[in-house]
Amino acid sequence: MRSLMAKYAGKLHRDRSIARGRVGIAAQDDVMLSDGPPDLSRLAADVLSRLSCLGVVAASPSLPFAEYLLPRANAGAEAIVPLDTETRTFLHDIPILRREKLAGDPAAAIAALLSNRKGVIAEGVGIVASGPVTLEQAYIHYSSVFHACYVKYLLDALRDGFLLPGETEAFRNFRETFLRPLTAEGLSFRAGPLDDPEEVLSEIRAAGRYTVERGLVDSFFGNISYRVGGTIFISQTAASLDELAGCVDPVPTDNRSTTGITASSELLAHRRIYEATGARAILHGHPKFAVAMSMLCEKKDCPVKDCWRDCPDIRMLGDTPVVAGEIGAGGLAARVPPVIRGPGKAIVYGHGVFAIGRDGFGEAFRSMVGVENRCRDEYFRRLDARMRRTP
Amino acid sequence: MPLRQIMLVADLSSGRMRREEIPPELLRAYLGGRGLGVRLLRGRHTLSPFDPEMPVVFAVGPLCGTPAPTSARLSVVSRSPLTGTVYDCSAGGRFAWRLRATGLIAILVEGRSPRPVVLAITPAGQELLPADGLWTKDVGATVGALSGRGSVAAIGPAGENGVLFSNIMMGEGNAVGRGGLGAVLGRKNLKAVTVDGNLPVPVADRGRFDRARADVMRLFRASPVIFGELGISEYGTPALVDLMRQRRMAPTENFRRTVFEDSSAYSGPAIRAAYGAKKVGCYGCPIQCKKSGADGRHLPEYETVSHFGALNGITDLHAIVRSNDACNGLGMDTISAAATLSAWGEARGRFPSPEEIGALLSDIAHRRGEGNLLAEGSRRVAEALGKPGLSMSVKSLELPAYDPRGAYGMALAYATSNRGGCHLRAYPISHEILRKPVASDRFSFSGKARMIKIAEDTNAAVDSLVACKFAFFGASLEEYAELLSGVTGDPRSPQGLKEIGERIWLTERFYNARNGFTRADDDLPARFFTEAGTSGEGIDVPPIDRARFGEELTRYYRIRGLRDDGSFPDDGFLGRQP
Ligand code: SF4
Numbered sequence: 001m002r003s004l005m006a007k008y009a010g011k012l013h014r015d016r017s018i019a020r021g022r023v024g025i026a027a028q029d030d031v032m033l034s035d036g037p038p039d040l041s042r043l044a045a046d047v048l049s050r051l052s053c054l055g056v057v058a059a060s061p062s063l064p065f066a067e068y069l070l071p072r073a074n075a076g077a078e079a080i081v082p083l084d085t086e087t088r089t090f091l092h093d094i095p096i097l098r099r100e101k102l103a104g105d106p107a108a109a110i111a112a113l114l115s116n117r118k119g120v121i122a123e124g125v126g127i128v129a130s131g132p133v134t135l136e137q138a139y140i141h142y143s144s145v146f147h148a149c150y151v152k153y154l155l156d157a158l159r160d161g162f163l164l165p166g167e168t169e170a171f172r173n174f175r176e177t178f179l180r181p182l183t184a185e186g187l188s189f190r191a192g193p194l195d196d197p198e199e200v201l202s203e204i205r206a207a208g209r210y211t212v213e214r215g216l217v218d219s220f221f222g223n224i225s226y227r228v229g230g231t232i233f234i235s236q237t238a239a240s241l242d243e244l245a246g247c248v249d250p251v252p253t254d255n256r257s258t259t260g261i262t263a264s265s266e267l268l269a270h271r272r273i274y275e276a277t278g279a280r281a282i283l284h285g286h287p288k289f290a291v292a293m294s295m296l297c298e299k300k301d302c303p304v305k306d307c308w309r310d311c312p313d314i315r316m317l318g319d320t321p322v323v324a325g326e327i328g329a330g331g332l333a334a335r336v337p338p339v340i341r342g343p344g345k346a347i348v349y350g351h352g353v354f355a356i357g358r359d360g361f362g363e364a365f366r367s368m369v370g371v372e373n374r375c376r377d378e379y380f381r382r383l384d385a386r387m388r389r390t391p
Numbered sequence: 392m393p394l395r396q397i398m399l400v401a402d403l404s405s406g407r408m409r410r411e412e413i414p415p416e417l418l419r420a421y422l423g424g425r426g427l428g429v430r431l432l433r434g435r436h437t438l439s440p441f442d443p444e445m446p447v448v449f450a451v452g453p454l455c456g457t458p459a460p461t462s463a464r465l466s467v468v469s470r471s472p473l474t475g476t477v478y479d480c481s482a483g484g485r486f487a488w489r490l491r492a493t494g495l496i497a498i499l500v501e502g503r504s505p506r507p508v509v510l511a512i513t514p515a516g517q518e519l520l521p522a523d524g525l526w527t528k529d530v531g532a533t534v535g536a537l538s539g540r541g542s543v544a545a546i547g548p549a550g551e552n553g554v555l556f557s558n559i560m561m562g563e564g565n566a567v568g569r570g571g572l573g574a575v576l577g578r579k580n581l582k583a584v585t586v587d588g589n590l591p592v593p594v595a596d597r598g599r600f601d602r603a604r605a606d607v608m609r610l611f612r613a614s615p616v617i618f619g620e621l622g623i624s625e626y627g628t629p630a631l632v633d634l635m636r637q638r639r640m641a642p643t644e645n646f647r648r649t650v651f652e653d654s655s656a657y658s659g660p661a662i663r664a665a666y667g668a669k670k671v672g673c674y675g676c677p678i679q680c681k682k683s684g685a686d687g688r689h690l691p692e693y694e695t696v697s698h699f700g701a702l703n704g705i706t707d708l709h710a711i712v713r714s715n716d717a718c719n720g721l722g723m724d725t726i727s728a729a730a731t732l733s734a735w736g737e738a739r740g741r742f743p744s745p746e747e748i749g750a751l752l753s754d755i756a757h758r759r760g761e762g763n764l765l766a767e768g769s770r771r772v773a774e775a776l777g778k779p780g781l782s783m784s785v786k787s788l789e790l791p792a793y794d795p796r797g798a799y800g801m802a803l804a805y806a807t808s809n810r811g812g813c814h815l816r817a818y819p820i821s822h823e824i825l826r827k828p829v830a831s832d833r834f835s836f837s838g839k840a841r842m843i844k845i846a847e848d849t850n851a852a853v854d855s856l857v858a859c860k861f862a863f864f865g866a867s868l869e870e871y872a873e874l875l876s877g878v879t880g881d882p883r884s885p886q887g888l889k890e891i892g893e894r895i896w897l898t899e900r901f902y903n904a905r906n907g908f909t910r911a912d913d914d915l916p917a918r919f920f921t922e923a924g925t926s927g928e929g930i931d932v933p934p935i936d937r938a939r940f941g942e943e944l945t946r947y948y949r950i951r952g953l954r955d956d957g958s959f960p961d962d963g964f965l966g967r968q969p
Contacts, residue, residue: 052893092606115884116886133831136830238830258630262615265619
């Protein structure tokens with residue numbers, strides 16, 4: 001258990017979702033184990049001792065976005081509701097605990113909320129997330145809350161500007177120091193088409209790892225596949241992109257075997273994209289600026305309410321089409337294939353990017369980097385324009 | 392004004408029947424279904440399963456009758472004649488929904504009728520109908536004869552003749568299976584129960600309920616196991632055949648091996664190709680995981696195809712489907728029937744051929760010839776033949792088609808299950824094999840004691856709601872607590888539901904302890920600790936390390952608050968419960 005605690009603390013550091021050293025992890029078997037700085041490790045253990053769960057992560061995020069969402073929420077609000085797909089599907093909403101509610105017994109207050117939800121934002125503390133089945137789950141839930149807050153804050157800041165003391169400086173710091181240039185430079189991809197399954201598996205592992213190492217996506221958010229003849233090699237459901245060894249399913253395209261029941265929920269989308277494009281490689285991930293930008297729509301008085309699922313339009317972000325669609329058996333598999341063929345990339349509303357490689361992952365990776373960079377630029381262009389209008 | 396929750400108490404000895412209100416505090420503490428049934432056994436839990444006063448409880452859950460996904464189910468609870476443990480089984484179909492629509496949430500049957508009877512229930516009342524003409528009839532004929540009375544739960548010849556693994560069958564083909572509750576009804580001379588009604592079930596907070604339902608449906612769509620193109624909605628549970636083969640944990644030839652090379656003969660795609668399988672399922676369930684052939688016959692589940700297949704070395708799909716038909720008609724559990732035949736086959740040096748199986752199943756149900764011994768289940772058969780080690784069972788319940796050498800959480804779950812060797816209590820297949828909600832390392836015991844404990848509690852709550860386990864390949868208690876809050880208007884949290892599950896689980900264990908069960912019963916057959924599974928294709932399947940298994944079991948007891956020998960630290964547990 002200790003090694004798992006160290007592993008997930010390490011991952012949170014590497015993906016830069018926590019402030020340096022600011023993670024407490026608790027896990028319980030027949031005894032309680034906890035690690036991290038005393039305040040956070042004690043809090044994690046205290047929270048965990050009140051829950052029927054295997055692990056808890058309590059950490060200070062590397063960015064103050066979650067913290068900024070609290071004062072922006074209505075005074076009486078008990079939760080924030082980011083509208084990205086991750087939240088909509090898995091988190092539903094994110095409960096918030098304001099400072100005054102944490103005054104007495106913060107662990108009890110946090111545990112009471114965690115008894116209903118996967119993660120909470122506690123003012124002045126950070127994000128606390130639980131893992132009912134495994135410690136990895138607590139890590140995933142932390143990442144999901146961090147991701148959702150990140151995306152929501154980007155959208156809120158663009159809509160409302162900076163409202164809080166210190167926010168302008170913090171945001172400048174985020175923009176100029178935290179964000180690093182995204183690039184595929186220096187990465188080596190095998191030139192395709194690949195036919196040897198061993199080579200395919202090794203390339204899938206490498207491409208998955210690159211997406212995380214380069215900061216394109218956090219490890220849990222995405223899936224990846226490669227087609228060889230009548231077989232799609234696809235990452236398994238709930239697999240981390242940077243840990244795909246042993247987590248890739250070979251799925252025959254004629255469905256003569258159901259071994260791929262553990263394949264990613266996007267299997268059908270991958271299959272239809274291959275059919276529509278003849279591509280060999282597909283990379284899907286949730287880079288944050290692409291997710292945020294896909295949720296911006298300028299249309300006035302549109303009758304559609306559940307845009308993420310029902311929007312019939314194809315919008316363009318630069319040369320990348322954006323379509324609606326629910327994950328899994330929910331329409332995304334029907335909407336993405338018709339639009340991805342020409343540009344080789346597409347964004348799903350609130351969800352993320354699909355990028356294809358006609359022969360190998362190099363093209364798909366560069367394409368996804370391009371989409372995210374373009375969305376980043378466009379975001380800042382709009383933000384700057386907004387700031388110029390209302391300084 | 393909260394809805395009154397009514398239970399019918401049917402005393403078959405006297406023929407007297409009465410309707411009783413179940414106190415709201417009992418429902419708050421036990422939910423319904425399994426929990427309510429287990430609570431209602433209190434005080435009679437040490438009676439023999441065949442004692443006329445041993446109750447059989449049919450109980451729906453608080454979501455039944457609403458559009459909550461997968462919740463048109465009920466639990467049947469009593470004490471098992473096969474295992475001697477407290478016993479419950481969750482069943483779907485239409486019976487639960489129609490029972491709820493009579494205005495009842497439970498039926499408690501006690502006593503023994505002097506003659507065979509059918510208990511017929513409508514909103515207007517209930518009656519005991521003479522059933523002499525139905526006695527000896529198979530399930531299909533019984534259901535057919537009662538078809539004008541709504542939904543039917545009936546026993547077949549196996550239940551009448553006291554087969555220890557006889558089922559209660561729902562008219563739609565669903566089974567109250569495994570533990571032999573059919574024999575308990577048979578001993579009570581109760582051939583069938585019919586329910587027919589049309590009373591609606593109110594939903595207190597419609598907005599909250601609808602939001603939660605939409606959340607559940609999104610999670611179902613996001614789950615490859617549920618709605619994926621290779622998932623159970625498409626192929627039914629036989630979707631697991633190929634996966635278990637690939638994971639090298641398909642029990643083969645009485646668990647001597649763990650790969651059956653020809654399992655593709657009865658895989659999901661093979662069944663679809665041979666029978667043109669259509670989707671069917673429980674009332675109102677969006678998943679519709681059951682499959683029926685073009686001729687309307689019910690097609691077998693994963694455990695059934697695997698045990699009538701690999702476990703007995705049979706590749707003939709049609710013979711397997713016929714075995715399933717035979718068990719359903721005779722009212723007999725397919726897993727225990729196939730596993731008992733397999734143990735018997737190994738003991739005599741030859742597994743039964745496809746041609747022999749039909750006659751053997753009929754002999755078991757009628758207790759004819761060798762069938763009379765086989766009707767006792769694998770443990771008693773193996774002991775009678777002087778080879779007790781050949782019964783692949785825990786607490787006398789035959790193990791289903793997940794070899795524990797391929798998933799250590801499953802190994803621990805089999806051992807600790809209150810109803811014996813069953814995959815559905817902690818159901819670690821969900822994370823160890825299907826990666827839901829996240830994957831865990833199947834060849835490690837690390838952390839498994841607590842995972843199993845939490846899952847047992849969670850599933851005790853699920854069985855009391857009563858929802859289907861398959862829903863939890865996508866959704867979680869988080870969404871189901873919301874559905875419950877919406878239906879009752881009484882806010883519930885997943886944590887609170889797990890605490891209820893823990894109370895139910897400990898109550899069951901306490902009953903079992905009073906009936907003589909100890910740590911020695913929380914064990915696997917020796918084969919799993921001494922013989923390797925079938926390694927290959929880069930997967931090593933060694934025997935389970937007995938010392939490590941014992942260590943994790945001790946850890947599990949500590950987490951449960953039990954002594955290291957698995958016993959309760961004091962006698963007062965029941966007295967402290969509502
Ligand atoms: S998933 Fe299958 S077994 Fe479960 S309720 Fe639905 S149809 Fe019934």
